[in-house]
Amino acid sequence: xxxxxxxxxxxxxxxxxxxxxxxxxxxxxxxxxxxxxxxxxxxxxxxxxxxxxxxxxxxxxxxxxxxxxxxxxxxxxxxxxxxxxxxxxxxxxxxxxxxxxxxxxx
Amino acid sequence: xxxxxxxxxxxxxxxxxxxxxxxxxxxxxxxxxxxxxxxxxxxxxxxxxxxxxxxxxxxxxxxxxxxxxxxxxxxxxxxxxxxxxxxxxxxxxxxxxxxxxxxxxx
Numbered sequence: 001x002x003x004x005x006x007x008x009x010x011x012x013x014x015x016x017x018x019x020x021x022x023x024x025x026x027x028x029x030x031x032x033x034x035x036x037x038x039x040x041x042x043x044x045x046x047x048x049x050x051x052x053x054x055x056x057x058x059x060x061x062x063x064x065x066x067x068x069x070x071x072x073x074x075x076x077x078x079x080x081x082x083x084x085x086x087x088x089x090x091x092x093x094x095x096x097x098x099x100x101x102x103x104x105x106x
Numbered sequence: 107x108x109x110x111x112x113x114x115x116x117x118x119x120x121x122x123x124x125x126x127x128x129x130x131x132x133x134x135x136x137x138x139x140x141x142x143x144x145x146x147x148x149x150x151x152x153x154x155x156x157x158x159x160x161x162x163x164x165x166x167x168x169x170x171x172x173x174x175x176x177x178x179x180x181x182x183x184x185x186x187x188x189x190x191x192x193x194x195x196x197x198x199x200x201x202x203x204x205x206x207x208x209x210x211x212x
Contacts, residue, residue: 016155049122051118053159055107092211097203
């Protein structure tokens with residue numbers, strides 16, 4: 001649920017999205033789940049935190065910018081990205097960030 | 107819903123949390139809403155995206171690290187932070203990040 005990330009610095013992708021209300025097919029859940037499984041197998045993957053309630057926010061954590069670029073160019077991921085723009089999403093903003101500081105409770 | 111942020115670079119705080127299941131008081135919603143209103147009035151505030159569904163993820167966006175530090179030290183915010191640790195949250199991870207790149211659809 002929480003991503004057990006190491007001490008900073010590391011990197012992340014914040015993916016904020018709203019679903020296409022006209023997309024009533026079941027493909028989205030399966031593709032989203034497959035992408036998480038596939039991401040977990042990529043070099044440099046550190047973890048993911050994801051929640052949707054109308055707006056969806058998924059934050060994936062990575063060792064380096066190179067790991068993020070590599071995952072962005074994965075063939076099956078590219079196919080999913082196309083499907084995302086064509087069918088799944090009404091709107092999204094994707095932000096690539098460097099994590100500089102972290103505080104935890106407890 | 108989406109934060110209409112400017113071109114990078116800018117900064118953000120990713121706040122991932124789970125609520126304390128023993129906290130049945132109504133204070134949380136009011137305090138959370140008040141903190142969003144107060145944050146919006148701070149210098150350097152750019153926007154906020156927030157969603158909870160069990161796990162909560164709130165991302166607030168800021169012009170600078172200084173703006174983030176300034177907000178973190180706001181007196182009313184400090185009181186809310188104490189209440190958060192004492193009552194509202196079971197667990198949280200707060201990450202301060204620099205946004206380096208952004209892509210939007212459509």
